[in-house]
Amino acid sequence: MATPDPAGTAGGRAGTREWVGLAVLVLPCTLVSMDMSVLFMALPFLSTDLEPSSSELLWIMDAYGFLLAGLLITMGTLGDRIGRRRLLLAGAAGFGVASVLAAYATSPGALIAARALLGVAGATLAPSTLSLIRNMFHDPAQRTAAIGIWTAGFAGGGVLGPILGGVLLEHYWWGSVFLINVPVMLLLLALGPVLLPEFRDPRPGRFDVPGAVLSVLSVVAVVYAVKKTAEDGFSWTHLGVGLVGLALGAVFLRRQKVIDHPMLDISLFRSRAFSVSLATNWLVMVGLIGFGLFSSQYLQLVHGMGPLESALWSLPAFVVMPVGIAIGTALHPRIGKPNVIVVGLVTAAVGYGVLSRIQADSSAWHLVVSNVIMALGIGAVFALVTDLILAAVPPERAGSASAMSETAAEFGGALGIAVLGSIGTAIYRADVKAHAPEGMTHEQLEAARDTLGGAVDVAAALPAPAGSRLLDAAFDAFAREMRIIALVSLGLMALTAVLVGTLLRASGSGSEGTRSGVPEPASRDDRRHPATDPV
Incomplete structure (x- = not known):
C-alpha cells in the first residue's frame, strides 16, 4: 500500500501523483455509469439471441441499477471499515469477473443474474471515488476542478455506453459490450496500489447489518410494485408489495435516527x-x-x-x-x-x-x-x-x-x-x-x-x-x-x-x-473526522 503524498493529503496543493490518481479514479466511475446504458445498442441483438420477454428485458436493464443504488450506502460504510482503496480494488476484481459472466450468458435469467452481480460490484466502486478525491485534493480550487473532471467522467459514461456499444456490435456479438470493462479493471488493479492513498476510519463502530437488509428489501419491493403495475395494470398484490416496501423504508429511516452508528446521516437533509x-x-x-x-x-x-x-x-x-x-x-x-x-x-x-x-x-x-x-x-x-x-x-x-x-x-x-x-x-x-x-x-x-x-x-x-x-x-x-x-x-x-x-x-x-443549514453532530459518530491510514 502506498503512502499518501503529503502535498495531497496534508492540506497543500496536490501534485502529479494526485492528478494521475484522479485519472485512475475516473475510470471506474465512468464504467459504473456507462454500464447503465451500454446495453441500449445491444437490445435488438439480445431480443434475437436470448428471446427475452419485455419483463425480462427490463430486468436485464434494471437489475444492475437497482442493486447498485440499493447497496451504495452499505458499501460506503464498509469502505470506512476496511479501507476505501481496498474496497475499490476488491470491487474492480468483482466487476471484471461479473463482466465476463454477462458477456457469455446463454439465457435471460443468466444475464439478469450477471447484471445483478455487476450491480453489487459497482456499488463497491462508486462510493470510494469521490471520498478519495475529497482526501486527495485539499486546495479548494483544485478540488473543484477535480470534482468537475469526475463529474464529466460520470455523466459522460452514460452517453459513451451506447457509442462504444455500437462500435463493438458492428464487428462482434452483443456480449462484447461487457468485455470492454475487463482491461480497464485490470489497469485499475495495477495502478491503484501505486497511485491511490488508503483511507479508513480507525473507530468505525458496529456495522448495521439489519439496516443494510432493510434498505435493499425496501428498494426491491417498491421497484417490483412499480414495474408490475405499469406492465400488467393495477392489482392488490402489486399494491401490497409496494406498501410493504415503503414500510420497510420507513423502518430503515427510523432506525438510522436512533442507532449509534447509522449508515445514513439523516441530519444532512436539514440543509x-x-x-x-x-x-x-x-x-x-x-x-x-x-x-x-x-x-x-x-x-x-x-x-x-x-x-x-x-x-x-x-x-x-x-x-x-x-x-x-x-x-x-x-x-x-x-x-x-x-x-x-x-x-x-x-x-x-x-x-x-x-x-x-x-x-x-x-x-x-x-x-x-x-x-x-x-x-x-x-x-x-x-x-x-x-x-x-x-x-x-x-x-x-x-x-x-x-x-x-x-x-x-x-x-x-x-x-x-x-x-x-x-x-x-x-x-x-x-x-x-x-x-x-x-x-x-x-x-x-x-x-x-x-x-x-x-x-x-x-x-x-x-x-x-x-x-x-x-x-x-x-x-x-x-x-x-x-x-x-x-x-x-x-x-x-x-x-x-x-x-x-x-x-x-x-x-x-x-x-x-450553505453549511449553516446542517446541524451540529449529535452522536459520537457524527463527531468523528475521517482519518488517514497510510500503510
Missing part, C-alpha cells in the same frame, strides 16, 4: 442546499437514462441503422456534454450556482420539447438536435450539483454526502428505466393491439406487442401487405411512446427548475453553498 441539490441530481438522471432506452431502438429499428451508424449519430450528444459542463463551471461565479442550474434545466426541457414532436418518419436529425440541446443543459447542471452537495455539508460529512449523491444519481437512472420504460411499454402494447393487421395468430400478436424488435421479426414472417401494416403500426406506436415519454421528461425538468428556483435560491446558496 436545504443539500436536499434540493440531491433531488435535482435524482430527477435529472430519471429523464436522462430513462429516455436513452428509446433513442437507440429508434435509430436501429425504426430507421434501420446498424449499431455503428447509430452510435455515430449519438456522438454529438457525447461531445456536447463536456461543453455544457465547461459553460456551467465558467458561469457560476458570475450568476451563482442555483441560477446556472435553473438555466441548464430549462435548456434540457427545451430539448425534450423538441423531441415531443418526433414521428416515425422524422429525420434522424430530429433526434440528434433534441439530444444535443438536452446534453448541453444537463451538462451545465451536472457541473455544479455534485460540488454544491459537498459544499453544503461540513468536511467531516463529505463521505456520507458523496455516497448519498451517487445513490440519488444511480437510483434515478434505474428508476427512469423502470418507470419510463414501463409506461412506454404499456403505451406501445395498447397501440399495437389496436392497429395490428387482421389474420395474425395469438402468438404473433403477443410477440409483436411484447417489444419493437419482436414486431420487426414477426413482420418479416408475414405476407408483404400484412407485414408492412404491422411495421407501420409498430413504428407509429413506438414514436407515440417516445413523444409521451419526452413530455413526461419535460415536466420533470420544469418541476426541478421550479424547485431549484424557489428553494435553493431562497436558501441563500451561492457559489459555495
Whole structure:
C-alpha cells in the first residue's frame, strides 16, 4: 500500500501523483455509469439471441441499477471499515469477473443474474471515488476542478455506453459490450496500489447489518410494485408489495435516527442546499437514462441503422456534454450556482420539447438536435450539483454526502428505466393491439406487442401487405411512446427548475453553498473526522 503524498493529503496543493490518481479514479466511475446504458445498442441483438420477454428485458436493464443504488450506502460504510482503496480494488476484481459472466450468458435469467452481480460490484466502486478525491485534493480550487473532471467522467459514461456499444456490435456479438470493462479493471488493479492513498476510519463502530437488509428489501419491493403495475395494470398484490416496501423504508429511516452508528446521516437533509441539490441530481438522471432506452431502438429499428451508424449519430450528444459542463463551471461565479442550474434545466426541457414532436418518419436529425440541446443543459447542471452537495455539508460529512449523491444519481437512472420504460411499454402494447393487421395468430400478436424488435421479426414472417401494416403500426406506436415519454421528461425538468428556483435560491446558496443549514453532530459518530491510514 502506498503512502499518501503529503502535498495531497496534508492540506497543500496536490501534485502529479494526485492528478494521475484522479485519472485512475475516473475510470471506474465512468464504467459504473456507462454500464447503465451500454446495453441500449445491444437490445435488438439480445431480443434475437436470448428471446427475452419485455419483463425480462427490463430486468436485464434494471437489475444492475437497482442493486447498485440499493447497496451504495452499505458499501460506503464498509469502505470506512476496511479501507476505501481496498474496497475499490476488491470491487474492480468483482466487476471484471461479473463482466465476463454477462458477456457469455446463454439465457435471460443468466444475464439478469450477471447484471445483478455487476450491480453489487459497482456499488463497491462508486462510493470510494469521490471520498478519495475529497482526501486527495485539499486546495479548494483544485478540488473543484477535480470534482468537475469526475463529474464529466460520470455523466459522460452514460452517453459513451451506447457509442462504444455500437462500435463493438458492428464487428462482434452483443456480449462484447461487457468485455470492454475487463482491461480497464485490470489497469485499475495495477495502478491503484501505486497511485491511490488508503483511507479508513480507525473507530468505525458496529456495522448495521439489519439496516443494510432493510434498505435493499425496501428498494426491491417498491421497484417490483412499480414495474408490475405499469406492465400488467393495477392489482392488490402489486399494491401490497409496494406498501410493504415503503414500510420497510420507513423502518430503515427510523432506525438510522436512533442507532449509534447509522449508515445514513439523516441530519444532512436539514440543509436545504443539500436536499434540493440531491433531488435535482435524482430527477435529472430519471429523464436522462430513462429516455436513452428509446433513442437507440429508434435509430436501429425504426430507421434501420446498424449499431455503428447509430452510435455515430449519438456522438454529438457525447461531445456536447463536456461543453455544457465547461459553460456551467465558467458561469457560476458570475450568476451563482442555483441560477446556472435553473438555466441548464430549462435548456434540457427545451430539448425534450423538441423531441415531443418526433414521428416515425422524422429525420434522424430530429433526434440528434433534441439530444444535443438536452446534453448541453444537463451538462451545465451536472457541473455544479455534485460540488454544491459537498459544499453544503461540513468536511467531516463529505463521505456520507458523496455516497448519498451517487445513490440519488444511480437510483434515478434505474428508476427512469423502470418507470419510463414501463409506461412506454404499456403505451406501445395498447397501440399495437389496436392497429395490428387482421389474420395474425395469438402468438404473433403477443410477440409483436411484447417489444419493437419482436414486431420487426414477426413482420418479416408475414405476407408483404400484412407485414408492412404491422411495421407501420409498430413504428407509429413506438414514436407515440417516445413523444409521451419526452413530455413526461419535460415536466420533470420544469418541476426541478421550479424547485431549484424557489428553494435553493431562497436558501441563500451561492457559489459555495450553505453549511449553516446542517446541524451540529449529535452522536459520537457524527463527531468523528475521517482519518488517514497510510500503510
